[in-house]
Amino acid sequence: MTDARPRRDSLGPGEPLMTARGLQVGYRRAILPPIDLEIRRGRMLLVLGRNGSGKTTLMRTLLGLLPPIAGALDWQAGLRRAFVPQSGAIDAGVPVRAGDVASWGRMRGWSFLWPLPRRGDRAATIASLRALEVERLRHQPLRDLSGGQVQRVLFARMLAGDTDVAVLDEPTAAMDGAGERAVYKTLRALARDRGIAVVVVTHAVSAALRTADQVLLLDPDTSAGGGDARDDAAAVAAGHSPGRILLGPPEQVMHDETFRSLFGVTAGFEKLEAADVA
Ligand SMILES: Nc1ncnc2c1ncn2[C@@H]1O[C@H](COP(=O)(O)OP(=O)(O)OP(=O)(O)O)[C@@H](O)[C@H]1O
Ligand SMILES: [Mg+2]
Numbered sequence: 001m002t003d004a005r006p007r008r009d010s011l012g013p014g015e016p017l018m019t020a021r022g023l024q025v026g027y028r029r030a031i032l033p034p035i036d037l038e039i040r041r042g043r044m045l046l047v048l049g050r051n052g053s054g055k056t057t058l059m060r061t062l063l064g065l066l067p068p069i070a071g072a073l074d075w076q077a078g079l080r081r082a083f084v085p086q087s088g089a090i091d092a093g094v095p096v097r098a099g100d101v102a103s104w105g106r107m108r109g110w111s112f113l114w115p116l117p118r119r120g121d122r123a124a125t126i127a128s129l130r131a132l133e134v135e136r137l138r139h140q141p142l143r144d145l146s147g148g149q150v151q152r153v154l155f156a157r158m159l160a161g162d163t164d165v166a167v168l169d170e171p172t173a174a175m176d177g178a179g180e181r182a183v184y185k186t187l188r189a190l191a192r193d194r195g196i197a198v199v200v201v202t203h204a205v206s207a208a209l210r211t212a213d214q215v216l217l218l219d220p221d222t223s224a225g226g227g228d229a230r231d232d233a234a235a236v237a238a239g240h241s242p243g244r245i246l247l248g249p250p251e252q253v254m255h256d257e258t259f260r261s262l263f264g265v266t267a268g269f270e271k272l273e274a275a276d277v278a
Contacts, residue, residue: 147174
């Protein structure tokens with residue numbers, strides 16, 4: 001069934017798999033200014049922003065779970081796409097075993113709720129659980145796992161999926177530092193070695209920044225970050241939500257002012273890099 005797809009190694013590393021133009025996301029009304037964005041094969045995109053800035057809303061729109069308010073959103077046809085949700089999105093009361101959840105990663109499309117593993121998926125599932133050091137939890141109900149263990153299982157499920165695109169919403173929020181570093185190292189390898197397009201929403205900025213090719217920074221309200229009130233007025237006059245969208249390489253986007261407006265601290269990308277663990 002996958003034979004109609006172009007062979008991965010015949011494609012350039014930066015081929016756009018998704019293109020968004022003037023994309024406005026929200027609930028009845030846009031909550032962010034229009035976004036121009038490409039998701040490219042073999043590249044890793046970090047999505048940053050304060051709590052409530054619209055990161056999950058944008059991910060839900062990219063996943064097709066939420067209709068855009070305006071603009072164009074085009075995915076290349078026939079892609080295999082994996083989604084690792086924010087851990088709170090998984091109902092811990094659902095009586096499933098960790099191994100089942102991991103095998104859902106072999107599903108086509110974005111859905112993770114239909115446990116229909118294909119034949120031959122078992123080995124891939126077990127291998128990825130082993131890579132995340134949670135193989136021994138395979139037969140335990142998900143509700144008996146810790147938050148960080150659930151996230152490792154969800155990540156393993158994504159790894160088992162042999163995907164073209166991986167979208168992850170705060171995949172390490174409940175993980176310890178070692179787990180966090182392992183995930184970002186793995187994501188980097190997935191992008192570079194397997195040509196997967198990785199999109200990851202995170203607050204784990206120091207662990208994630210070094211691995212990213214691009215940063216998308218969502219800032220729906222520039223008032224606290226030195227934004228220009230005239231720009232906001234012009235945006236509103238044009239019918240857009242005020243604020244700003246920054247997109248570029250980490251060292252370009254993450255300067256002192258953006259750190260301050262995002263996190264209330266002064267720390268540039270270079271300082272973080274210097275302080276980061278090896
Ligand atoms: N179903 C909904 N209906 C209306 N508004 C919503 C809905 N879900 C989220 N919002 C609002 O949209 C805004 C963006 O929320 P979103 O969940 O996208 O933020 P986020 O950047 O993912 O935050 P966090 O870092 O806390 O996960 C918030 O003001 C939120 O209250
Ligand atoms: Mg969110």
